[in-house]
Amino acid sequence: MQKQLVALTATAILGLTAVSAQAAILDDVKAKGYVQCGVTGGVPGFSAPDSNNVWTGIEVDFCRAMAAAVFNDAEAVRYTSLTSQERFTALSAGEVDVLSRTTTWTMSRDTQLGISFVGTMFYDGQGFMVRKADGIESALDLSGAAICIESGTTTELNAADYFAANSMEFNTVVFVDQDEVVKAYEDGRCDVYTTDSSALAAERSKFANPDDHIILPEIISKEPLGPVVRAGDTQWFNLARWTYFALLEAEELGVTSANVDEMLGSDNPAIKRLLGVEGDFGTPLGVTKDWAYQIIKSVGNYAESYDRNVGPATPIGLERGLNALWKDGGIQYAPPIR
Amino acid sequence: MTDIGFVRSDMVSARPAPHRTTGAVAWARKNLFSTPLDTGLTILGLLFLAWIVPPLFGFFIGNAVGPNGTVEQCRMENAGACWAYIAAEMEFFIYGFYDIPEHWRPNIVFALGALLFVPLLIPKAPFKRTNAVLFIVVYPIVSYFLLAGGVFGLKVIPTEKWGGLLVTLIISVIGITLSFPLGVILALGRQSQLPIIKTVCVGFIELIRAVPLITILFMASIMLPLFMPQGMTVDKFLRAIVGVTLFTSAYMAEVVRGGLQAIPRGQYEAASALGLGYWKRMWFIILPQALKHVIPGIVNNFISLFKDTSLVYIVGMKDLLEAVKTKNDTALEWQSGNTATTGYIFAAMVFWVFCFGMSRYSIYMERRLNTGYKR
Structure with a gap:
C-alpha cells in the first residue's frame, strides 16, 4: 500500500516535470514532438506576438525552420520567453533546445559558457539617431553633442570609445531604462540617441513623426546576433547551422516559398541538391532528404523572412545593408550544399 | 374647583431642526x-480640483479615443487615452498566447x-462544505x-x-488558497x-x-535548473506558483502568530x-479567535500577493502587466504618443478593481465577525 502511494506521488510529481535522458538532442526533440525555442520577451521584428497573438519575427522563423526540417511541420515549436539573465542557463540546463534571442556572438560567450553560436542571422551594430532639423549628416559632425544613453550597457562604452578615437567631445545624459532614454530624446533633452541600429529603427517607428528623425550611416560596433545551441552535440549543431545556411542558399538560388514546387523540376544542379531531388544531404543530418524543401515551403528563404519581419516594407523599415547576400554587397554567405 | 390642569395626551411633534443647522449651506x-x-484649505482644495480635473477628464474621456476608434485618431494632436488599443489587444491581455x-x-x-467562489463569499449561501470541497479539490483538477x-x-x-490576466488570477488564487493554511500550520509549528x-x-x-x-523567483528560474539532473526540468509556471506560495506563507505565519499571541493563556487552559x-x-x-484579530493583516498579505504576481516576469511568464508591457513594445501598428500610457493605466485599473474588492470584503468580514468587541 505504502509503495503504491509512493509510486503514485512520484508519478504525480513527474507529471509536471520532464525528464529526458542524456541522449542526443535531436532524438529527444523527435521523441517529444516539438522544438523548444528560447525567444525574447518581445522585440518587434525579431520575436514578438503578432495581432493574432502568435510569435513572429526573424528569430522565430529560424525556430520554425528547424521544426520544418525535423518534423516537416513548421508549427511544431514551443516558445519560452527568456530574460537576458536566464537565457544561457535555460539553454545549458536543457529547458530550451535552441536559443534564438537577439544574442550577440562574442568570444567569451562562445568559449566559456558551454554553448555554441550557430551563425549570424542578423548583423547589427550601434548607430546614432538625430533630428533631421539639426542638419547633421555624419557621426563625425557630432562633436559637442548631448547623447542619451542607457547606463551600464556596452552602448555607453562603445560611444565613449568612438568619440575618444575620433578626438571629439560629447556629453552623456544617462538613464537606467530604455523607455526613459527614448522619452528624453523625444523631449529634446539631448541631440542624439544611440543604441543598436535595429532598435533605433524600431524606436523611430514609434515616434509621432518618424520622418523627422534620421539614423546616421556610421555603425560603430559589431553586434552579430545569432541562434545558439548547447555545445557538445555536433549533430544538433550541424542541423541548426545548415538550417541557417539553407535559408541563405535558397535566397541565393532564387528559391522562394512561392516557387519551390516549380523549382523541384529545375535543371540547376545546385537547386536539385538543395531540394533533395539529387543526392541525399538530409540523412547525415538526421532528417529527411527533402529537409530544405520543407523549410523553404513553410518558412521561405532568408530574404522572405527578412522582408516580412524587419524589411523596408515593415514598420521597422531596415534596409538589408550588411545582411544582404555576399553577391549583393552584404556579408551573408553560405557554404555550398554538395 | 374646575379642573384647569392640562395633560397632553400625545407627543409634541418634533419641529424641524433650526434652519442654520441643516441643508447644504449648513453642512x-x-x-x-x-x-x-478651513476656509483657506477649502479654497486651495477647490483650486487644486479645478486645476487637475479638466485635464484628467480630457485625457480619460473628453479627448480619449473610444474602443471603436482607429490608430490614426490616437495619433492625432491632443488625443487622449487610446482605449481602441486596449480593445484591440484585449485578448492578449486576458489570455496571452493561448x-x-x-x-x-x-x-x-x-x-x-466565479460560480463556485462567489457563494463561498456569501455567508447565507447554503451547502458551504460541498461548495468548499468543490472549489478547493475538484475545481483545480478540472481547470488544469x-x-x-x-x-x-x-x-x-x-x-x-x-x-495575461489568466496567469495573474491562477497564480493568485492558488497562492492565496495554499499560503493561508500553510501559514497557519507554520505559525502553530513555531509555537x-x-x-x-x-x-x-x-x-x-x-x-x-x-x-x-x-x-x-530568480533562484527558481536560474539556479534550480543547475541543481537538477541534466535534462530534467520543472514547468516554469509551477516554479512561479511554488515560489509565490512559499513566500507568502512565511509572512502569513507571522501574521497568524500575532493573532495567537493575542489570545489570553486562560483560553488555552480552559480548553485543556x-x-x-x-x-x-x-x-x-x-x-x-486568533484569526478574527488578524483579518486585516491576512488580507494585507493577500493583496500584496496579488500584486506580487507581476514579478513572475522574471521567470519569463507573461502576467497581465507583462502582457501589457509586451504589447506596448511590440504592437507597432498601434504606436502613438499615449498608447503605452493607456496600457499601463488599464493594468493599474484592473489591479485596483481586484485589490479594492478584496479590501472591501475584508472590512465586511471584520464587521460580521467582530461580535465580541463591538462598540
Whole structure:
C-alpha cells in the first residue's frame, strides 16, 4: 500500500516535470514532438506576438525552420520567453533546445559558457539617431553633442570609445531604462540617441513623426546576433547551422516559398541538391532528404523572412545593408550544399 | 374647583431642526468654512480640483479615443487615452498566447471559478462544505485539464502559452488558497513544544522572510535548473506558483502568530480543562479567535500577493502587466504618443478593481465577525 502511494506521488510529481535522458538532442526533440525555442520577451521584428497573438519575427522563423526540417511541420515549436539573465542557463540546463534571442556572438560567450553560436542571422551594430532639423549628416559632425544613453550597457562604452578615437567631445545624459532614454530624446533633452541600429529603427517607428528623425550611416560596433545551441552535440549543431545556411542558399538560388514546387523540376544542379531531388544531404543530418524543401515551403528563404519581419516594407523599415547576400554587397554567405 | 390642569395626551411633534443647522449651506459651513484656516484649505482644495480635473477628464474621456476608434485618431494632436488599443489587444491581455480558437476553455474556467467562489463569499449561501470541497479539490483538477488539454481530445496548450490576466488570477488564487493554511500550520509549528518541528518552522520562516521575492523567483528560474539532473526540468509556471506560495506563507505565519499571541493563556487552559486535545483546542477555541484579530493583516498579505504576481516576469511568464508591457513594445501598428500610457493605466485599473474588492470584503468580514468587541 505504502509503495503504491509512493509510486503514485512520484508519478504525480513527474507529471509536471520532464525528464529526458542524456541522449542526443535531436532524438529527444523527435521523441517529444516539438522544438523548444528560447525567444525574447518581445522585440518587434525579431520575436514578438503578432495581432493574432502568435510569435513572429526573424528569430522565430529560424525556430520554425528547424521544426520544418525535423518534423516537416513548421508549427511544431514551443516558445519560452527568456530574460537576458536566464537565457544561457535555460539553454545549458536543457529547458530550451535552441536559443534564438537577439544574442550577440562574442568570444567569451562562445568559449566559456558551454554553448555554441550557430551563425549570424542578423548583423547589427550601434548607430546614432538625430533630428533631421539639426542638419547633421555624419557621426563625425557630432562633436559637442548631448547623447542619451542607457547606463551600464556596452552602448555607453562603445560611444565613449568612438568619440575618444575620433578626438571629439560629447556629453552623456544617462538613464537606467530604455523607455526613459527614448522619452528624453523625444523631449529634446539631448541631440542624439544611440543604441543598436535595429532598435533605433524600431524606436523611430514609434515616434509621432518618424520622418523627422534620421539614423546616421556610421555603425560603430559589431553586434552579430545569432541562434545558439548547447555545445557538445555536433549533430544538433550541424542541423541548426545548415538550417541557417539553407535559408541563405535558397535566397541565393532564387528559391522562394512561392516557387519551390516549380523549382523541384529545375535543371540547376545546385537547386536539385538543395531540394533533395539529387543526392541525399538530409540523412547525415538526421532528417529527411527533402529537409530544405520543407523549410523553404513553410518558412521561405532568408530574404522572405527578412522582408516580412524587419524589411523596408515593415514598420521597422531596415534596409538589408550588411545582411544582404555576399553577391549583393552584404556579408551573408553560405557554404555550398554538395 | 374646575379642573384647569392640562395633560397632553400625545407627543409634541418634533419641529424641524433650526434652519442654520441643516441643508447644504449648513453642512458646508460646518465642514468646509468653520474657521479661517478651513476656509483657506477649502479654497486651495477647490483650486487644486479645478486645476487637475479638466485635464484628467480630457485625457480619460473628453479627448480619449473610444474602443471603436482607429490608430490614426490616437495619433492625432491632443488625443487622449487610446482605449481602441486596449480593445484591440484585449485578448492578449486576458489570455496571452493561448490559442484563439481555444479561448472558450479559459472562459469556462473563469465562469466555473466565479460560480463556485462567489457563494463561498456569501455567508447565507447554503451547502458551504460541498461548495468548499468543490472549489478547493475538484475545481483545480478540472481547470488544469481544461486549460492544459491532452485529455478528451482537447488540444494540448503548454503553460508557456498561458498569459495575461489568466496567469495573474491562477497564480493568485492558488497562492492565496495554499499560503493561508500553510501559514497557519507554520505559525502553530513555531509555537510547538517539539524542538524539531519548531526549528524547522522558525528556520523556514526566517529564511524566506529574509529574502526578497525577486530573489526567490530568480533562484527558481536560474539556479534550480543547475541543481537538477541534466535534462530534467520543472514547468516554469509551477516554479512561479511554488515560489509565490512559499513566500507568502512565511509572512502569513507571522501574521497568524500575532493573532495567537493575542489570545489570553486562560483560553488555552480552559480548553485543556475541557479535555480537548491539541487539534480540537486549536480548531474550536484558539484559531477562530486568533484569526478574527488578524483579518486585516491576512488580507494585507493577500493583496500584496496579488500584486506580487507581476514579478513572475522574471521567470519569463507573461502576467497581465507583462502582457501589457509586451504589447506596448511590440504592437507597432498601434504606436502613438499615449498608447503605452493607456496600457499601463488599464493594468493599474484592473489591479485596483481586484485589490479594492478584496479590501472591501475584508472590512465586511471584520464587521460580521467582530461580535465580541463591538462598540
